[in-house]
Amino acid sequence: MGKCIKVDMTTKEVKVTDLPERYTHLGGRLLTSQYIYDEVRPTCHPLGEDNKLIIAPGLLSGTMAPSSGRVSIGSKSPLTKGIKESNGGGITGQKLGAMGIRAITIEGLPKDDELQVLVVNDDGAKLIAHPDLAGKGAYETTEILRNKYGKKAAVACIGPAGEMLMANAGIANCDVEGSASRYCGRGGLGAVMGSKRLKAVVIDTAKTRADDIHDEETYKAASKKFSKMLKDHPVCGEALPKFGTNVLMNILSEAGGLPTRNFSEGRFEHADAIGGETLAKVCEERGGAATHRCMTGCVIGCSNSYPLPDGRVVSPIEYETAWSFGAHCDIKDLDVIAELNWLANDIGLDTIEAGGVLGVMMEAGVIPWGDGKRAIEVMEEIRQGTPLGRIAGQGAVYAGQAFGVTRVAAVKGQHMPAYEPRTVKGMGVTYATTPMGADHTAGYCVTANILKVGGFVDPLKGEGQIDLSRNLQIATNLIDGTGFCLFIAFAVLDDEQGVPTIVELMNARYGWNLTVDDAVKMGQQSLKAERDFNIQAGFTKEHDRLPDFMLKEKLSPHDIHFDIGDQELDTLHNY
Amino acid sequence: MGKCIKVDMTTKEVKVTDLPERYTHLGGRLLTSQYIYDEVRPTCHPLGEDNKLIIAPGLLSGTMAPSSGRVSIGSKSPLTKGIKESNGGGITGQKLGAMGIRAITIEGLPKDDELQVLVVNDDGAKLIAHPDLAGKGAYETTEILRNKYGKKAAVACIGPAGEMLMANAGIANCDVEGSASRYCGRGGLGAVMGSKRLKAVVIDTAKTRADDIHDEETYKAASKKFSKMLKDHPVCGEALPKFGTNVLMNILSEAGGLPTRNFSEGRFEHADAIGGETLAKVCEERGGAATHRCMTGCVIGCSNSYPLPDGRVVSPIEYETAWSFGAHCDIKDLDVIAELNWLANDIGLDTIEAGGVLGVMMEAGVIPWGDGKRAIEVMEEIRQGTPLGRIAGQGAVYAGQAFGVTRVAAVKGQHMPAYEPRTVKGMGVTYATTPMGADHTAGYCVTANILKVGGFVDPLKGEGQIDLSRNLQIATNLIDGTGFCLFIAFAVLDDEQGVPTIVELMNARYGWNLTVDDAVKMGQQSLKAERDFNIQAGFTKEHDRLPDFMLKEKLSPHDIHFDIGDQELDTLHNY
Secondary structure: OOOEEEOOOOEEEEEEEOOOOOHHOOOOOHHHHHHHHOOOOOOOOOOOOOOOOEEEEOOOOOOOOOOOOOOOEEOOOOOOEEEEEEEEEEOOOHHHHHHEEEEEEEOOOOOOOOOOOEEEEEOOOEEEHHHHHHOOOOHHHHHHHHHOOOOOOOOOOOOOOHHOOOOOOEEEEEEEEEOOEEEEOOOHHHHHHHHHOOOEEEOOOOOOOOOOOHHHHHHHHHHHHHHHHHHOHHHHHHHHHHHHHHHHHHHHHHHOOOOOOOOOOOOOHHHHHHHHHHHHHHHHOOEEEEEOOOOOOOOEEEEEOOOOOOEEEEOOOOOHHHHHOHHHHOOOHHHHHHHHHHHHHOOOHHHHHHHHHHHHHHOOOOOOOOOHHHHHHHHOOOOOOOOHHHHHHHHHHHHHHHHOOOOEEEOOEEEOOOOOOOOOOOHHHHHHHHOOOOOOOHHHHHHHHOOOOOOOOOOOOOOOHHHHHHHHHHHHHHHHHHHOOOOOOOOOHHOOOOOHHHHHHHHHHHHOOOOOHHHHHHHHHHHHHHHHHHHHHHOOOOOOOHHHHHHHHOOOOOOEOOOHHHHHHHOOOOO | OEEEEEEEEOOOOEEEEEOOOOHOOOOOOHHHHHHHHHOOOOOOOOOOOOOOOEEEEOOOOOOOOOOOOEEEEEEEEEOOOEEEEEEEOOOOHHHHHHHHHEEEEEEEOOOOOOOOOEEEEEOEEEEEEEEHHOOOHHHHHEEEEEHOOOOOEEEOOHHHHOOOOOOOEEEEEEEEOOEEEEEOOOOOOOHHHHHHHEEEEEEEOOOOOOOOOHHHHHHHHHHHHHHHHHHHHHHHHHHHHHHHHHHHHHHHHOOOOEEEOOOOOOOOOOOOHOOOHHHHHHHHHOOOOOEOOOOOOOOOOEEEEEEOOOOOEEEEOOOOHHOOOOOOOOOOOOHHHHHHHHHHHHOOHHHHHHHHHHHHHHHHHOOOOHHHHHHHHHHHHHHOOHHHHHOOOOOOHHHHHHOOOOOOOEEOEEOOOOOOOOOOHHHHHHHHOOOOOOOOHHOOOHHHHHHOOOOOOOOOOOOOOHHHHHHHHHHHHHHHOOOOOOOOHHHHHOOOOOHHHHHHHHHHHOOOOOOOHHHHHHHHHHHHHHHHHHHHOOOOHHOOOOOHHHHHOOHHHOOOOOOHHHHHHHHOOOO
């Protein structure tokens, strides 16, 4: 039985209790989604007193299982107005897992404006007032808090964007080096944290690993087997470790699935200039690292470490970020992309949505296409909270409305990531139907559509995409519950021992007797709870749709639109 | 059989046709709502190519029936994202009615940005390019167009707000004097017109009245009877003609139902300074008019004419406007209110929503409470389209999000008017349940709740409010179809000959044989179509709710919250 830290921001009371029994089998996203479903009124205001924020490590986080240290943060989203789980790397999940803390729940609104920090260590947990951190960026906040509360502590914090309750505010987790760049970025959960005036959660512990593995020997053997499975796979063991996620830039452009200049073309003529191969070269030339781990014990290590000319280091430049600040905005300069990435991390913004905003402002003519200098200035305006910054900090749909742009690539209020749904139709199905809003990680059909992992489903055709997306959405929910990084899925999908090994690990960890079927049911149940929450919040099938323009505008180079019909989309949730 | 003018903004083709037979019995809102239901895809983008705008005079507009010249403009709303009918006075409806034009439908998006004006006269109808009008205010636009196309022409136009596609842009109709101040204001339909690059519709005719009354004699007698009914009623014949709608300021404050300082109190200590009695005095002192007709043939004449110190005249200062710029913003200076009203009219904004925005910005601390000077500057920023203006022009929910204000008194994205739903609970039911978003005119329960017209239902209690609102929502839909001003309802509700006389007028006008039951069914059918449109657009019962804070915060002076339950609200549409 793990522990649960219950924080009431109204009374400032912090209680350490046992995890309620009904959540025994849940962790990570499985836990955050069920908890939000159980405890949050679906129609409440996301920034009001009835919303709650829950931080939960995966079921295997804080153990020797490879690449297993992810953390889930759940809430009702200020961006989508639906349920949200935002999943991050860094060391937050690992520290919590090592300490046997299964969840931190944060509820209520304070009566005053003073910023608080929740400090969790081996002695207990308490709120400490920190008015000194007001307005500080995520990098500096993390540094101050690690200096004060533990040099190796995990810090999950918000930047100025979260304090200003911007709908694109994320929550930054630091990595081993203390870089505040491993974001639970999507869905504006930083604004929920900001509404509660909680600037940061610090987790400091002498423990490095959970010490209560039920069957240590079996766990060790299964971890080893799983580790080998990852290392032997061409994506997990070769492509990702070599070039990071940004290896996808050239691949997607080649496939005609790289959204370019606000989703007006499918191929970016400068893809190579901002892609993984170039990025790795620059990182190495400047003494950074083309390969880097966002958390200890990761055998993939797809992160990177990009030194800016002035010495600041950005880690990592993910594919989706290089796309959002790059191809989407017609920017072909990696240094500009890195600077925008650094700013987003520091101000406390999701990079996908932030780039989405800039692209929409370019379409509006407010920023000239490709103008990195002006884009950087707009990001600084977000930090300052100027009127323009207030617009730009609220996400792409909001910015589109401000400037009269109807071509906004968003679903349920959330901007699409770096995969063109017209060309990579499986991703279109996921964007449309996941309860999370347009989100690539919710059902990453790039696997079978582009990488030919877990079979092949022609990306340009509708056939098979619903089944593909459905299966991935269910599997992802489970994986996000374990604490495994989603990237293990490449190997798991290609190996029939993949899922059984995950189940073996959970059983050995907790002394359970789950079958693979049980595990799949856990994923199904969680997805159902998420969808039910949204339905109770007022969502209907009409919200499971791509934006109008994608159904009409044909996209180069394949000259295709999104043609999977509404009725077909509506079958996704039949399971 | 009336005429219909069909305008395609893509091809610039203008066709004059017969009104389709299926719409024969429909006019005004009955027609616009049915047309939008039939012709507009509910999930389309309100500013995209699939939305349409329809302008329809009431069934009796352009005849001798008293106070019957209203016009309905319908579309999918950029503000509520649902169906919208926005109802205005002035002479647009009368001219159309006199010419036998039952509808103008505007569809498609142009391929270029050039502003167009639709000129309708006795020779036909055509689009004329008018790039010279770009950025011009509604007052000047109307003056230019009347000088050019007909000194007595009706002009329905947008201001800069509509051109900038702001979600709070309205459509201004001019009155006999040419003052562009009779707004189809609510729901942002000016932005739909702006998206189609249609700056104005000019209607010029030598005809003063429809010449095809089926049974002239009966019509004349019924009109006379109806006229007497209005003149004999204490509200229609005395209170409104004497002090205009703003007679309500002191009444509502006294009742504790005047939303004050962003719905934080129910009584405004300066109500009298901005109320109808004071307003009438100032109007007369300055050589304006305490009494004025917004359209010819009105026997109520509740408008006024308020001279500003510099000579500009504002007509009318309605109660809702005096409230939104006054009590809502803690402003107690009628000159400031008049200036804000003039600016809203000229820029092309709905005054209720514009005041709503200012109050929300005051709650946020962006404008100090009661600071009229700063409020005026913000309105000017809307005209200029500065970033702050882009926020302020999009409505109160949008502005609330920009500045982190959760206390926004809106339903379905539209700000509430001048009636506290916690104190005047019937209005709360209407705000929550009408397909139009928070809208007092959709089911004006102030009648029985406050004015004791049509019976009495205790405003502080839940009992009877659902039935009251339902009946009024149905009746209003019918009235908005006839072209009668809603204010005739006061008399109609208190006179059993009221509705039968309306039916008699319709029958005599067109040679129909409608019964009172038929007429009620027309209202029901229209309300159903509106609600069905919204359901197909993705609305659910969860959207039929007042904002959270009104269910929790108790309001002075009665110390009450809104306590009509969700399940009870959901019975409203059972009929």
